[in-house]
Each structure stands twice: as structure tokens, then as C-alpha cells.
Amino acid sequence: MTDRPNPDDALRDWLRATWQLGPDDHLHVGVVGQSTAGARRRNLVLEITGGPRPGRYVATVLPTADIAILSMVDEAAIRMLARDHGVPVPEVIGVSVDESVLGGQFFISEFIAGETIPRRLLRLVREHDIGARIVGQLGEAFARLHEIDPALAPAAIGAPPAPVGAALDAVSTVIDNLLQPEPAFSYALRWLREHRPTEPPQRRIVHADVRTGNIIVDHTGLRSILDWETAKVGDPMEDLAWVCTRMWRFGEDHFTVGGLGTVDQLRDAYVAAGGTWDEQRFHWWRVLVTMRWGTGLAGQAAMHLDGRFSSVVMAASGRRVAELAYDALTLIDAG
Amino acid sequence: MQYRPDAAELLDAVASLLEDDVIAAVPAHLQHQVRVAANLCRILEREATVGPANDAAERGRLADVLGADDDRDLVSLRADLAEMLADPAPIDPALDRSIRDALLATLRADLAIAKPGYGATTGAP
Incomplete structure (x- = not known):
């Protein structure tokens, strides 16, 4: 006490x-x-x-x-x-x-009233048929965020001079230190290196964790974007890629964007609100962020095994690695 | 050889206990962990049943794409493939295609154990 x-x-x-x-x-x-x-x-x-x-x-x-x-x-x-x-x-x-x-x-x-818990949120969205509207609102919100002059951001936020290279290096380091070789990760990493885009022409403020679970929705649509602790200056396409990652669909796999709507809806809204969409870069970031999450799960398994964080939940993460490796390879396959 | 129940049958028994009785009996802060533990038993139950055949199939696919001898073990084949992929030397597009197909086939088999249904759809748009 x-x-x-x-x-x-x-x-x-x-x-x-x-x-x-x-x-x-x-x-x-x-x-x-x-x-x-x-x-x-x-x-x-x-x-x-x-x-x-x-x-x-x-x-x-x-x-x-x-x-x-x-x-x-x-x-x-x-x-x-x-x-x-x-x-x-x-x-x-x-x-x-x-x-x-x-x-x-x-x-x-x-306090903003509304739903945040993913499965309940997706149920509310289905009941009111507002998935496309929310994806449009997300696209517009991203465009608004990405048009801000990054010089206005607090000096303390992360601002790697080369966000593409930094993200690739981080994933690469984890893959070099896996507990055992994972050829699917090695394949995806090779692809990421071979298809590495140039550094973004403009580095912008990105939220880096907008997804189902970090938004508030009510029957009228998107109310708020939460949890800004991961914000940094980086490649705008990272934000658009992350919200499309499969785990944020909670089983609603026909709707690529957070189980809510389609990439076309997201792209249209982003561009209509003044955003610059780069399809190749978007695709690369989708593979990158998928791999990053996959290596994060491998890291959780390692933390269980070496005693840094022993827990059945962390241990179970090891059996989820295949999900992310599969997502990365199917994305590459569709490329 | 052990008498029955075999590994899969025992894991089924443990999973049923966790799912049917233990989750409801433990305090709220432990329920998620018990649910995860029950799911792990289900995963291991499937792994005990189809894991050996999956490993044999993966070994065959990797020996194939690597042009390796049939007597090579799976762990060393996986290490060889990872090493080849980490080497920036170019890989023939046809070989690249067969490597990706082999890896996807293995991941689908892994997912049939770890998350049934997941490998039936794709993460692509």
C-alpha cells in the first residue's frame, strides 16, 4: 500500500x-x-x-x-x-x-463513447453496414495526418533518416538471431531486400499502429484514433500497410482493411483527401510489417524459453509464427 | 511402445478438462492463460497425429528443391535452404518459384496443425 x-x-x-x-x-x-x-x-x-x-x-x-x-x-x-x-x-x-x-x-x-473491442466493433459495423464508410474515414484521416509538416512534431519522436532501411535492418537482425533457421522468413527477407524501395520522397508523421482495436467506432462511423504512443516520422505507406494486416481482420478476411472494407476504398479516400499513394511501396510495406510481427512472435517464444518472460501465452506465440510467414509469402505470391 | 491412450488421446483428455472445467473454476485473470493452454493441447493433439507425416513430406520437398540426397535430415535441409536464401547470389526464377511453392505447402501443413482453416484463405487482398 x-x-x-x-x-x-x-x-x-x-x-x-x-x-x-x-x-x-x-x-x-x-x-x-x-x-x-x-x-x-x-x-x-x-x-x-x-x-x-x-x-x-x-x-x-x-x-x-x-x-x-x-x-x-x-x-x-x-x-x-x-x-x-x-x-x-x-x-x-x-x-x-x-x-x-x-x-x-x-x-x-x-471521453468518446463507442466500441473499441474488435469483435464487438465488427459486429456493430455489420449491423449498421458502415464498414465502407469507416474505411473511407480512415483513408481521409491518414491523408490529414500525412500532410502535416513533420517539423511540427515534438523533437523526441522517432525520426529515422532512412525509415525503409531502418525497418529492413530491424527485421533482418531478428532473423539472423532466430532460435532455429526459418526458411520462410529467409525467403521473405530476401524478397524484401530485392524489392526494397527507395527511401520515401517525403518523410511524414505516421501513427504506426492504426488498426481495429485502436479505433473508436459508433453507429455513425469512425469517432477516434487512439494509442499514439508509437507515432514517429517515417514512410506514410507504413500506416496504410499496417491497417491491412490480416490479424486486424479478426476472421473477416474478405475485408482486407481491418475486417471493415477494401483496399480500393482506402486508396480512393486517401487520394481524394490529397494523399499520395504509391502501390509498389504499399505492397513492400505490407510484407515488411507482416514479417515484423512474425519476428515479434518468434521473439516472444524466445523470451519464454530463456526466462525473460516465462508464460504459456508467450510460449504459444511460437506456434503462431507460421501464420505470419504464410501471410508474408501469400502477399509476395500475389505481388 | 506405450499402452493406450496414445499421446493425441491424452492431450485430448487434458484439453477437455481445461476447456470444460478449469476455465470456469479459475479466477478471471487466469482464464486467458487456461484458454491458451487448452488450445496448445489441441495443437499438440493434431501435431501428434499428423506431425510425423508432415515432417516427412517437408523433408521430401526440400530435398527436391535443393537437389539433396534422400538421407539428409529435415533440420539440416532447412538450415541449408535458409543459408541459400540469405546469400545474395541470384537464384534462377524457376527455382525461386519451386522454393516458394515448397515453403507455402509446408506452411499450409503447419497451419493445419496450429490454426486449422487459416491456410485455406490468404492474407492477400
Whole structure:
């Protein structure tokens, strides 16, 4: 147990100070729900009454700063930058690096009602027949994000000067260090090397993890894109490739884009909103990100075996490697 | 040779116990792990049944594309193929095609064990 005050009081006091409220100003903060959307973060649903911004919000807490991909300040900044350029992102109303308030850095953003859990989300999409609309909204959101001048991004976000080469090197290093040779991975890596595109003519801010599971949808369509901790400056085609990866379809394999709709719908919307689509580069990134996930699963199996993270779930990842190798080779086959 | 039940039959028994009784009896935070464990038993049950024939077929395919002797073992054939693919030296397009076909056939067989149905459709658009 810690002697930390309960989150309601701690947040109320923090907000009072942040909003510079006087002693007579009423403010009440209640934690009305919790969710652990990601392994790293804790999300507290808040009901704020009084003060300048009453309403429902979410406090996203990063328990320990040392495992942050992006600091909460940088993630909040990138979220607001994207939002200011027309990408649907919940508004951030406050950021704290003071870990004493909630046990970790946090930001507070508006609560957006809707569905995030993939299978339920896909059911909602089918019921309302809004898959094509959501894919169109995703295409437009990507175009809005990719047109932002990357010089506006926080300096701390990853910005490899050669994103194609960096991604290829990372996959290549894992394949060199597999527990046993995996010829299907070697085949895909060879293909990636032989078909390696030039570095992107323009490096842009990419989210790098937009997928079914990181979006909020309601019966009207796409409401928000979440989880910006992986944002970086890179090749825009990486974003468009990742959302097409098979695991994000949750069995709805006839709809390439997240089980929601087709690549044609995504491309049309992206181009209509001003994005520059490069089919060859898109295809290369699809194989690359598929391989990257496959090598990640191989890495989880290794972490189980060498004791870094012993768990039946991590062990089981080894039996999933064939899925990603198969996806990569069928993509190459269709190329 | 062991008496019955054989490996597949025992794994079926363990999987049924996990699926039918244990998942409901453990605290919520363990249910996902138990579900994964039950699925692993199902995978191993299929592996015990068709794994040896799959390995023999893969060995045959690899010996074929590599032009290797019939007595070579699967592990060394896989290592040879991986090494050949890692070498930037050009590979004849016809051979490249047969290597890819051989690898896809093996992956479909692996998936029939690890994730039935997955190899029947493709990840392509």
C-alpha cells in the first residue's frame, strides 16, 4: 500500500491547481470506470463537475516512465497536432509529468463513447453496414495526418533518416538471431531486400499502429484514433500497410482493411483527401510489417524459453509464427 | 511402445478438462492463460497425429528443391535452404518459384496443425 491519496482527490487537487481555481470554485472529480486497453497503460474514466470543463474524460496513466515509447507530454503533443489538422483524436485537456498524482505520468482527454473491442466493433459495423464508410474515414484521416509538416512534431519522436532501411535492418537482425533457421522468413527477407524501395520522397508523421482495436467506432462511423504512443516520422505507406494486416481482420478476411472494407476504398479516400499513394511501396510495406510481427512472435517464444518472460501465452506465440510467414509469402505470391 | 491412450488421446483428455472445467473454476485473470493452454493441447493433439507425416513430406520437398540426397535430415535441409536464401547470389526464377511453392505447402501443413482453416484463405487482398 502507498500513502498516495485516492485518485479522485489527487486529480481534483491537480485540476484545481492546473485550472487555477479559487477556494470558492466548486470542482468534483469521480472515477467512474477503469479499463486496461493496453498492457502498459491504465485508463481511468472520470466524471468532472464544476470548473471550466465539466464532463466525462479519460485519464491515461503510464505506470512507469522507463517503459514509455513516447513520454506522455510528447504523446499529448502529437495527439493535439493531429487533432488540429483534422484527424479524429480525443481532445487532450491536461498533461502531467508529476508521477505523485496518479502513480505515473498522465494526460486527460475527452471521453468518446463507442466500441473499441474488435469483435464487438465488427459486429456493430455489420449491423449498421458502415464498414465502407469507416474505411473511407480512415483513408481521409491518414491523408490529414500525412500532410502535416513533420517539423511540427515534438523533437523526441522517432525520426529515422532512412525509415525503409531502418525497418529492413530491424527485421533482418531478428532473423539472423532466430532460435532455429526459418526458411520462410529467409525467403521473405530476401524478397524484401530485392524489392526494397527507395527511401520515401517525403518523410511524414505516421501513427504506426492504426488498426481495429485502436479505433473508436459508433453507429455513425469512425469517432477516434487512439494509442499514439508509437507515432514517429517515417514512410506514410507504413500506416496504410499496417491497417491491412490480416490479424486486424479478426476472421473477416474478405475485408482486407481491418475486417471493415477494401483496399480500393482506402486508396480512393486517401487520394481524394490529397494523399499520395504509391502501390509498389504499399505492397513492400505490407510484407515488411507482416514479417515484423512474425519476428515479434518468434521473439516472444524466445523470451519464454530463456526466462525473460516465462508464460504459456508467450510460449504459444511460437506456434503462431507460421501464420505470419504464410501471410508474408501469400502477399509476395500475389505481388 | 506405450499402452493406450496414445499421446493425441491424452492431450485430448487434458484439453477437455481445461476447456470444460478449469476455465470456469479459475479466477478471471487466469482464464486467458487456461484458454491458451487448452488450445496448445489441441495443437499438440493434431501435431501428434499428423506431425510425423508432415515432417516427412517437408523433408521430401526440400530435398527436391535443393537437389539433396534422400538421407539428409529435415533440420539440416532447412538450415541449408535458409543459408541459400540469405546469400545474395541470384537464384534462377524457376527455382525461386519451386522454393516458394515448397515453403507455402509446408506452411499450409503447419497451419493445419496450429490454426486449422487459416491456410485455406490468404492474407492477400
